[in-house]
Amino acid sequence: MTEYDIALFDSDGILVDPPAYETQVEATVTAFEAVGVTAVDQRHLDDIVNGTTVGRLQEICSVYDIDPETFWEARERHDEQSQFEKFEAGSRGLYDDIDALSTLSLPCGVVSNNHHSTIAFVLEYFELAPLFEVYYGRAKTVESLDLKKPNTHYLEKALADLEGESALYIGDSENDVVAAHRAGIDSVFVRRPHSTDVALSATPTYEVESLHAITDILNS
Structure with missing residues (x-):
C-alpha cells in the first residue's frame, strides 16, 4: 500500500450533505x-x-x-x-463519520466544485477549519465553469500549496476519480447513500463506504 503525505477531500457528499x-x-x-x-x-x-x-x-x-x-x-x-x-x-449538515478526520496527522485540504466562499462558510460554520491547511472552491464567475473537476486546476493548486510527494483525493463522483488520475494522484470513491448505485467508468484506487475507512488507508 502506498504511503501518502497529503489527503485532499471533496466537500459536498464527503464532508457535508450535498445540496438538494x-x-x-x-x-x-x-x-x-x-x-x-x-x-x-x-x-x-x-x-x-x-x-x-x-x-x-x-x-x-x-x-x-x-x-x-x-x-x-x-x-x-x-x-x-x-x-x-x-x-x-439544519436541513444540510455534516456526515456522522467526520470525526474520523481528527485522527489524521498528515496535511489535509479541501478541493470542491462548489464556490470558494461556500467552502469557507462550511469550514467556519461547522468548525472544520483546524482540520485543513488549504481549501479551494471555484470563483463565482462564468470562466470558472470550465475549471471544475474533472479539470485538475484546483487540485493542482492545493497540491502545490501542500508540497507533498504522494497524495490521495477523496470524493463521491466519477469526476473526482477522473480529476485525481489526471493530476497523477490516487483516488478514493466513497459510496454515500446518494451514490450507492452509481456505476463508474473510471476505476478509483480505493472504494469505501465511510471516512473511517479513509483513516485506515492513511494511517496504515
Whole structure:
C-alpha cells in the first residue's frame, strides 16, 4: 500500500450533505426571474444544475436573449444564499463519520466544485477549519465553469500549496476519480447513500463506504 503525505477531500457528499436538486432548481429559477425570464425550459434548468460549461451556458442564455455574465452573477448569488439557508436551518449538515478526520496527522485540504466562499462558510460554520491547511472552491464567475473537476486546476493548486510527494483525493463522483488520475494522484470513491448505485467508468484506487475507512488507508 502506498504511503501518502497529503489527503485532499471533496466537500459536498464527503464532508457535508450535498445540496438538494430541488433547492438548486429553485435558486436557478429565481435567478432567471431576476433577469426578467419567467418561463424556462426544464432541460435548461437541468443542464445548469447538473453542471454546465461556459459554452452551454452561453447557448442557454442566447435562447432567452440575456447576458450570460449578468445571469450567472444572479444564479451564483441565489445558489450560494440557498445553501447558507439550508445549513443554518439544519436541513444540510455534516456526515456522522467526520470525526474520523481528527485522527489524521498528515496535511489535509479541501478541493470542491462548489464556490470558494461556500467552502469557507462550511469550514467556519461547522468548525472544520483546524482540520485543513488549504481549501479551494471555484470563483463565482462564468470562466470558472470550465475549471471544475474533472479539470485538475484546483487540485493542482492545493497540491502545490501542500508540497507533498504522494497524495490521495477523496470524493463521491466519477469526476473526482477522473480529476485525481489526471493530476497523477490516487483516488478514493466513497459510496454515500446518494451514490450507492452509481456505476463508474473510471476505476478509483480505493472504494469505501465511510471516512473511517479513509483513516485506515492513511494511517496504515
